[in-house]
Amino acid sequence: MAVETDAHALADLVNFAGEGLPLHVWTGLAQDGEDPWAVGRARQAKKVREGQVVVIDFGNGAVAGLTGYGIGSEPEEIGDDFPALFRTLQELENKALDSWYVNVLACYPENRGQGLGSKLLDVADEIARDAGYSKMSVIVADENVGARRLYERKGYSELDKAPCVKDGWETETENWVLLVKSLS
Template sequence: MQMIQLEKPLRLAVEADAVALAELINFAGEGLPLHVWTGLAQEGEDPWEVGRARQADKAREGQVVVIDFGNGAVAGLNGYGIGAEPEEIPDDFPVLFRPLQELENQALESWYVNVLACYPEHRGRGLGSQLLDLADEIGRAEGFSPMSIIVADENIGARRLYKRKGYSEVAQTPCAKNGWNTKTENWLLMIKPLS
């Protein structure tokens, strides 16, 4: 992620943010991350520990921006540019992620907002909107024209926010639950042109 100047309360996440980052990504993923970490955990290992380790890696790589008012991360953003060629989806591609990759393959040459999340007690304060504005800046800085995001159909609040920020629903695909207990029926791809 090519970084732009971050001013307080924005900052790059650090390894010490791993607990908050794992919780935030699980909010953003509607519980899917915890389901995946549970499958990855060794016998006797806490699935949250798996998630925290993965998020610590992302923080060390400078891939996550957080909002921190002085007491730790309360919201976070990460994303990446999608290339010009669709990713191959081999037969052994994880079933849960197949629909998401299919949608990403319809958002070529866009900057993809992979995680946008906020702790529930901090919602309604414009933090998601602030992070989406930052995503636009990063997308522009990295030379992308459209922005893209995937959201669960039942996440009405997020969909409303994305529409307000200029995103439009362009495609959807059924959610592959594969043992994941969720109300999500479809994943929706939303695209926003950058002016």
């Protein structure tokens, strides 16, 4: 499991995985003069305290991380005030009820190709089974071919996709893709 001192690396990893979307969000959350990265590190430290993060650390700090959570049996309500940037993501998540959701899976670029993502997905499967879930879910950007290949190798397949609403976020992402797999 991660420790609070991993928050700095986790902010980097989350931003890698989110292709800049997290930093865009943290910038919007930052108060007058506050560093958006400080917002991101604080958010990651909170997730660590809540036990939602697993990292791989070879002794010099986190080099890869996994964040996830269980999705319940009832869809989350999406009201008129729900941020446009996240509406489509929540709509897709609502199609993966009763699953353990891989929210973030990331590795520093220099540590890619070592099987760390695959190892973290195996840990995610264990966490999900221990929590009583029989399926997994994840949402990926359509142009993130490498991530999609990894998930498909691990048994995930496309359930649905929806357009990416950019709402000021500069990205090449056109669609979000919901992938799921059975744990049985």
